Structure formats: structure tokens, C-alpha cells
Amino acid sequence: MTELYNLLYNESEKIIKKKKLLVLIGILIILIPLFVYASERQYSAAVKILGTDDWRVSLQKEILEDQSRMQNVGRSEEWKKWLEIKIKQQQYYLDNDINPNEPGAPTFTRTFIENAVSLFIPLLVMVVSIDIVSSERSDGTIKALLTRPINRWKILLSKYLAVLLFSAVVVFLVCFLSILISGIFFSFRGWEAPILTGFKFDNGQLITSDVTTIPQWLYLLRVIGIAWFVSICISSISFMVSVIVRNTAAAMGIMLAALIAGSILVGFASTWEGAKYIFSVHLQLTDYISGQMPMISDVTLGYAILILSLWSIAAVFISFYTFIKQDIL
Amino acid sequence: MENNTLVVKNLSKSFGNRKIIDDVSFEVNKGEIFGFLGPNGAGKTTIIRMLVGLIKPTEGKIYISGFDVRKDYKKAMSRLGCIVENPELYSFLTGWENLMQFARMIGLNDENKILEIVNLVKLDQRIHDKVKTYSLGMKQRLGIAQALLNDPDLLILDEPTNGLDPAGIRELRDFIKRIVKFRNMSVFISSHLLSEIEMMCDTVAIIHKGKLIKQSPVSDLLEETQKVSVWEISDVNKGIELLKKVSRNVIQISDTTLKCEIGKNEIPEIINMLINNDILIYNASVVQESLEDLFIRFTGEETND
Ligand SMILES: Nc1ncnc2c1ncn2[C@@H]1O[C@H](COP(=O)(O)OP(=O)(O)OP(=O)(O)O)[C@@H](O)[C@H]1O
Ligand SMILES: [Mg+2]
Numbered sequence: 001m002t003e004l005y006n007l008l009y010n011e012s013e014k015i016i017k018k019k020k021l022l023v024l025i026g027i028l029i030i031l032i033p034l035f036v037y038a039s040e041r042q043y044s045a046a047v048k049i050l051g052t053d054d055w056r057v058s059l060q061k062e063i064l065e066d067q068s069r070m071q072n073v074g075r076s077e078e079w080k081k082w083l084e085i086k087i088k089q090q091q092y093y094l095d096n097d098i099n100p101n102e103p104g105a106p107t108f109t110r111t112f113i114e115n116a117v118s119l120f121i122p123l124l125v126m127v128v129s130i131d132i133v134s135s136e137r138s139d140g141t142i143k144a145l146l147t148r149p150i151n152r153w154k155i156l157l158s159k160y161l162a163v164l165l166f167s168a169v170v171v172f173l174v175c176f177l178s179i180l181i182s183g184i185f186f187s188f189r190g191w192e193a194p195i196l197t198g199f200k201f202d203n204g205q206l207i208t209s210d211v212t213t214i215p216q217w218l219y220l221l222r223v224i225g226i227a228w229f230v231s232i233c234i235s236s237i238s239f240m241v242s243v244i245v246r247n248t249a250a251a252m253g254i255m256l257a258a259l260i261a262g263s264i265l266v267g268f269a270s271t272w273e274g275a276k277y278i279f280s281v282h283l284q285l286t287d288y289i290s291g292q293m294p295m296i297s298d299v300t301l302g303y304a305i306l307i308l309s310l311w312s313i314a315a316v317f318i319s320f321y322t323f324i325k326q327d328i329l
Numbered sequence: 330m331e332n333n334t335l336v337v338k339n340l341s342k343s344f345g346n347r348k349i350i351d352d353v354s355f356e357v358n359k360g361e362i363f364g365f366l367g368p369n370g371a372g373k374t375t376i377i378r379m380l381v382g383l384i385k386p387t388e389g390k391i392y393i394s395g396f397d398v399r400k401d402y403k404k405a406m407s408r409l410g411c412i413v414e415n416p417e418l419y420s421f422l423t424g425w426e427n428l429m430q431f432a433r434m435i436g437l438n439d440e441n442k443i444l445e446i447v448n449l450v451k452l453d454q455r456i457h458d459k460v461k462t463y464s465l466g467m468k469q470r471l472g473i474a475q476a477l478l479n480d481p482d483l484l485i486l487d488e489p490t491n492g493l494d495p496a497g498i499r500e501l502r503d504f505i506k507r508i509v510k511f512r513n514m515s516v517f518i519s520s521h522l523l524s525e526i527e528m529m530c531d532t533v534a535i536i537h538k539g540k541l542i543k544q545s546p547v548s549d550l551l552e553e554t555q556k557v558s559v560w561e562i563s564d565v566n567k568g569i570e571l572l573k574k575v576s577r578n579v580i581q582i583s584d585t586t587l588k589c590e591i592g593k594n595e596i597p598e599i600i601n602m603l604i605n606n607d608i609l610i611y612n613a614s615v616v617q618e619s620l621e622d623l624f625i626r627f628t629g630e631e632t633n634d
Contacts (some may be wrong), residue, residue: 006433013430017421094371140417144475147381148434327384 003150007158008165015128015166024124024161025173029270032181035112039103040185046101055099063090078209087214089194096192104190105183106216110223113180114290117227118283119263122234124170126255129163129238131248133323138248146328156323160239160316173227184246195219199291211291219289233279233308234259243323259283274305279311333392334359334408334515335380340389342375349375350539357483357515357532362505364530364547365519372539373519374414377487380517381411394482407435410481412489416472420461424452424471426548427460428478436481443478450474450504466497470504477508484508485517490525502529527551535627542627551617557598560587561612562603571602579622585611 013056070083093100113121133156136142145155179188194213238255245251262280269275276282276299288301335357342350350372357363367373378384380391382398382405391398418427428443437443438484447456447546450470460468469489476484486505490498509516520526526533527547534544543550559582562568568587572579575598576589591599596615603610 003436006436010430012435013426014419014422014578017426019421031436045589111574140415141419143381143383143413144417144431146383147406147409147411147413149479151403241486328378329384 004154004158004161007150007155008022008161011132011158011162012165015132015162021166021169021173022171024128025177027124028173028177029181032112032178033185036108036182036185038042039108039111043101043103045186056094056131059090059094059100060176061089063094066090067319078207082211085196085211085213089196092194092213098190098193100193103182103186105186106190106193106220107187108182108186109175110195110220111221112182113175113223113227114286116174117223117230117286119172119259121174121227121231122259122280122283123256124174125167125231125234126252126259127239128166128170129235130242130255131253132159132163132239133242134245134248134251137246142328152324153320156243156320160236160319163235163239164232167231168228171224171231174227175224184263191215191217196291197222197289199289222289223286226289229305229308230283230285233312234283235313236315237256239281240319243319277307282307332359333357334361334394335363335517336390336392337380338390338392340376341387342372342379342384343387349544350379350386353536353539353541355465355541355544357517357533359482359515360509361515361532362509362516362518362530364526364533365517365536366521366523366526366533367519367536368521371536373521373536374487375539376536377411377413377485377517377519379582380485381409381413382406383413390521391513407479410476410479410483411484411485412472412476412487413485414467414487415491416468416475418460418468418471418475421459422455423459423462424467427471428456428475431475431478434604446474446477449477449508453558464465465492466494466500469493469497469501473504477512480512481514483515483517487519488521489518490520490522498525501602505529537627556591556615556617558589558591558599558615560589560599560603560610561585562587563609563611567606568603568608571608572599575602577601 064207066083066087070080070087090099090100133142136145146152160321191214195209195216196213197219198210198212200207200210237258238251241254242248245254259280262278262283265272265278266281266284269281282299282304285301285304288304333356337356338354340350340353343347355378365373365376370479375384379386380393380398380401385399393405394408394584396408398405400527402469418424419430422430425447428447432438432443437470444453448455450473452467452470452474455463455467460471463471473484473486476486489501495499497633502525505518517580518526518529530547532544532549533547560568560572562585565581565585565587569581571580572587572589575595579587579589596613600610600613
């Protein structure tokens with residue numbers, strides 16, 4: 001146990017001393033203010049188009065419309081229930097004097113992570129994990145590492161744990177810096193604001209029977225949880241590529257291609273069934289809780305998580321199997 | 330086997346269906362400096378990689394201090410220190426951080442002991458600098474320090490003098506002799522330079538094209554080398570005729586010098602013969618056949634370097 005702890009300590013020291021995390025923080029510190037500024041522009045443009053910055057008036061109007069729609073006969077009970085929840089949500093904004101469109105730290109961070117979960121966060125996680133084994137190989141230090149009285153699987157396990165640890169650090173940094181920077185620009189308010197969730201899809205039909213509202217902090221926590229899960233999968237797969245491919249640049253190229261191919265293939269997935277077995281088309285997991293129509297009709301949140309988990313488990317298995325048997329040349 | 334720090338039995342290795350190492354066996358005794366001599370591509374590094382457990386032998390067994398490298402991997406490795414090819418260390422860490430990394434791996438947390446080794450390899454001035462600022466000689470010494478952390482019975486160095494200048498080579502040689510004396514361990518050194526092995530080692534094994542072609546004490550090997558005599562005389566043509574009576578291989582090197590293969594005892598005889606024939610002798614010397622020539626004699630062909 002102390003041996004594993006020492007090994008993990010060593011791996012962490014190497015990752016930190018390579019200064020990759022600092023570069024990563026630098027990227028976030030430059031990019032997040034950019035996004036913050038963009039959403040600020042978007043907000044003020046919206047205000048300009050609506051011609052009024054009295055959001056209370058427009059909210060009230062929306063509530064009235066929904067109420068009249070509820071009177072409509074011929075609508076299903078389910079539909080009415082959903083409208084009821086929506087009205088309650090809007091009423092909450094009015095009662096608590098919250099402008100639902102006004103950006104604050106929680107709202108910004110939530111939308112930022114929702115947008116970053118399928119490509120930006122995977123890229124950052126990939127950059128941190130991709131050279132964990134391949135760099136030791138190309139620097140030749142693997143020979144010093146693997147001639148110690150420690151079994152190979154233990155060395156590799158410490159490297160996998162380090163990758164998991166630092167991918168979690170990446171997700172934490174993204175959230176922390178996003179909340180901090182957007183909070184300073186806008187405000188730190190909006191944690192309790194109700195957010196709609198619980199949408200389901202059945203054969204392309206939106207099912208609203210289970211829709212409820214939850215406070216934004218809880219919603220944000222779920223989004224972060226999803227981002228964390230995605231980062232575990234990406235770091236596991238990057239880890240495998242790092243074990244198999246000797247050259248760090250080539251390894252990075254492979255992961256980059258896989259991630260970008262995934263984001264392109266999402267568009268084709270409605271016509272090509274096979275795409276749903278590729279891990280990188282399933283990264284936009286936040287869509288399932290926010291009520292977006294998923295691209296692949298019969299894919300559910302559970303199915304996407306299953307595919308990602310299977311890929312990760314297989315990746316870890318292949319990594320250990322090849323690494324333990326392999327001749328180190 | 331008790332007295333053998335390293336025992337190698339019938340070691341073979343194939344890559345695909347190319348046999349790179351073919352049935353190599355040898356032993357390294359306690360406290361001995363063992364030279365492993367072979368030209369480029371002979372298979373030295375491949376054998377060393379098998380000794381340290383980096384690659385799996387196709388056939389054969391390796392014991393370090395009595396522990397089978399494959400079956401008792403951890404115990405065998407705990408008795409071993411090594412540098413395979415170049416001293417590759419983490420260039421983005423300092424020398425000290427590098428040593429601490431390897432110390433943690435063997436559960437060593439006695440900083441005084443690490444300091445002692447740092448002083449031994451004379452790196453105390455620069456140990457807290459980043460390794461990427463080190464010279465090759467310093468990296469080599471840091472590599473040795475790293476290999477000594479676990480008090481090994483056997484130190485394996487693969488062409489340790491590669492890239493070092495003559496002063497660095499001498500320093501390394503003295504250093505290795507010193508640690509062997511004080512720490513009573515065995516050292517296994519590979520090299521493609523005969524002169525190096527001659528100066529450093531007690532025993533030499535010669536490997537060529539993956540086969541062990543000779544193993545003997547360095548002193549025996551030196552005795553086997555033939556003597557060559559060089560004669561600077563006044564009448565070369567007459568000299569050739571006379572020398573051919575007592576020696577094979579008489580060669581004219583210049584207008585006034587001849588060279589011939591000859592035993593020490595025949596020299597007075599030749600001197601008398603030359604004087605009796607009124608030939609003046611300006612210089613007569615006996616030189617040893619170089620190990621280079623010897624090597625060619627054993628392998629029957631030129632080395633590639
Ligand atoms: N992975 C491999 N696949 C095929 N052949 C290999 C492999 N590694 C080494 N060889 C071959 O094995 C032979 C021995 O190589 P090795 O590196 O052990 O030689 P060496 O004695 O260390 O040479 P040098 O003095 O140049 O370091 C060479 O002919 C080389 O081409
Ligand atoms: Mg070599």
C-alpha cells in the first residue's frame with residue numbers, strides 16, 4: 001500500500017513538474033473570459049432586440065400564454081402537467097426577482113460545461129493523460145522505471161491512478177475557474193433558481209410525464225458529474241493509446257482524430273446505425289438531462305453510459321495485458 | 330552458484346525467426362569486474378535487456394544472486410543496479426528529485442544515505458539543478474548514483490564510456506575500481522573497445538553475432554597475444570633473407586624497417602645473425618599484438634568500427 005502510494009506520488013510529481021497543468025490553467029484563464037465576454041454580448045443583444053429590458057413584463061406575458069394554452073381542450077393531461085411545472089418555474093423567477101436570462105456564475109458555468117463536455121474537456125483531459133507511458137518510452141526512462149524491484153502491473157496501476165486523479169483535477173479546474181471568472185464578471189447569484197429536468201424520449205417522442213424542477217446548484221452538480229464521468233472514459237482510452245503507441249505526438253494525433261470524428265459522426269448517426277458503438281459520439285451526455293432531442297433515436301442515457309463504460313473497461317484491460325507481456329526495446 | 334553474482338545459462342533470443350542471441354552461457358563471480366566485449370550489433374544490449382528483465386528470453390535462465398530473474402523478479406531486481414544504453418533520467422527534474430523518485434520506489438527514505446551516494450559520484454555541487462543542464466559525464470554519474478541506491482550485488486553498465494572524453498573515461502574507470510573495492514560488488518560492463526576492457530576488467534567474454542566465442546581472465550588473454558618484433562637495420566634486402574630463416578610473416582614496413590612475428594627467445598639469435606653478416610642495427614623492439622588484431626584472429630573477420 002505504501003509502495004503504491006509512493007508510486008502515485010512519483011507519477012504526480014512528474015506530471016506537475018512537466019508544467020502541463022500550468023499551461024492548461026493558462027488556456028482556461030484566457031478562454032473563459034472570452035466566453036464570458038461573448039455571453040455578455042449575447043445577453044445585451046437580446047435585450048436590445050426585445051426592445052425592453054424589463055424581463056418581468058415578458059415573463060408575465062409568457063405565463064399568461066401558457067395559462068391560456070392549458071385551458072385548451074384536446075390537450076393530454078401529461079401536456080398540461082408539464083405546462084403547470086413550467087408556469088411554476090416562471091412564477092419562481094418572478095417571486096424571487098431573478099432574471100432567468102441574466103447570466104450569473106452558476107448559469108454560465110452550467111452552459112459552459114454543457115458546451116465543453118463533448119470536445120473541450122475531453123481534449124484537456126487527453127492532453128494531460130496521453131504521454132503518461134509514451135513519454136517514458138520515448139525518453140528511455142521506462143528502462144529505469146521497469147528495472148526496480150516492483151511488478152510491472154503495479155507501476156502501470158500507479159500511472160492509471162495518476163491519470164484518473166489528474167483528469168478529475170482538470171474537471172475541477174474548469175468548474176472552479178469558470179465559476180470564479182464568470183462570478184466576477186456577472187454575479188455569484190442564481191444557485192437556487194429552478195431548472196427543468198426529467199425529460200425522456202420514446203421513439204423520438206418527447207415524454208414530459210416525469211419533468212420536474214430542481215435547484216440550479218443540484219443541476220450543475222449533475223452536469224459536473226457527467227463531465228467527470230466523460231473525463232474518466234477519455235483518460236482511460238488515452239491511457240491505452242499511450243501504452244500502445246510509442247510516440248507521444250502520434251498518440252495525440254490518434255486521440256484527436258477519434259474525438260473529432262465522433263463529433264462529426266454524431267450528425268450521421270441518425271442514418272448510420274453503427275456509429276452508436278463509437279465512444280466519441282456519446283460524449284454529449286448532458287443533452288439527456290436538459291431535454292434536447294438526442295441525435296440517435298433509440299439511444300438513452302443508460303445506453304450511452306454503457307457504451308462508454310465498456311470502452312473504458314476494455315481500454316484498461318488491453319493496456320495492462322499488453323504492458324505486462326511486452327518486451328521493452 | 331553461491332559465489333556467482335550472475336549466472337546465465339543457455340540464453341537465446343529470437344525476434345520473429347531471426348535468432349539474435351544463440352545459446353550464451355557465462356558466470357560472473359563475486360567482486361569481479363566482468364567485461365563483455367563485442368562489435369556493434371553483436372547482441373550486447375539485447376543480452377543486457379534480458380539480464381535486467383526488460384525483455385523475455387526465448388530460452389535459457391538468468392540468476393542474479395541466486396534469484397531467477399523471471400520467477401523471482403522482485404528479489405532479483407532488488408540485488409541489481411543498472412544503466413541500459415544511455416543514462417536516461419527525467420530531464421525536467423533536478424538530480425536530487427530523480428534520486429528521490431528511485432529511492433521512493435525501493436522504500437528508501439534515509440536522505441543521509443542518498444547524500445552519501447551523491448558525494449561518492451561527486452555531484453554535490455549541482456545535485457539541485459535540473460538534469461537537462463547536466464553534461465553527459467554528470468548524467469552518467471547521476472545514472473550510477475541511481476543504480477547504487479539499493480546497494481546492489483551486481484552493477485550492469487552498457488557501454489558506459491560512450492561519448493565520454495579521455496579524462497571522463499579515466500575518471501569512470503577509477504570510480505568503478507573504487508566502488509568494487511569498497512562495496513564488494515560485481516560489475517558487468519559491455520564495450521566494443523578492447524583497450525577499455527583490458528584496463529578495467531578481470532574477466533572478459535567475447536561475443537560475436539549473438540554467440541559467445543571466448544571467456545577467460547584478461548591476463549590469460551593478454552598472454553595469448555603474439556609478440557611482434559620491429560627491426561631498423563642498414564641493409565633491408567639482406568635482412569629479409571636472414572629473418573625468413575627463423576620467422577614467418579616478415580614484412581618490410583619502410584626503407585629501413587622490417588617487422589616479423591617472433592618469440593622473445595629468438596631475439597638474441599637474430600641479433601647475432603645480423604651482426605655476423607655485417608648489418609648495422611639502429612633499433613630493435615618488441616611490441617605486443619594489439620587486442621584489435623587478436624579479436625580479428627578469433628572472429629576471423631574485421632570489426633565494423
Ligand atoms: N527489436 C528488434 N528486432 C529485430 N532485431 C533486433 C531488435 N533489436 C535488436 N535487433 C538486432 O539484434 C542485433 C544485436 O543488437 P544489440 O543492440 O544487442 O547490439 P549491441 O551489441 O548492443 O550493439 P552496439 O554496440 O551497437 O550497441 C542487431 O543485429 C540488431 O539489428
Ligand atoms: Mg548496445
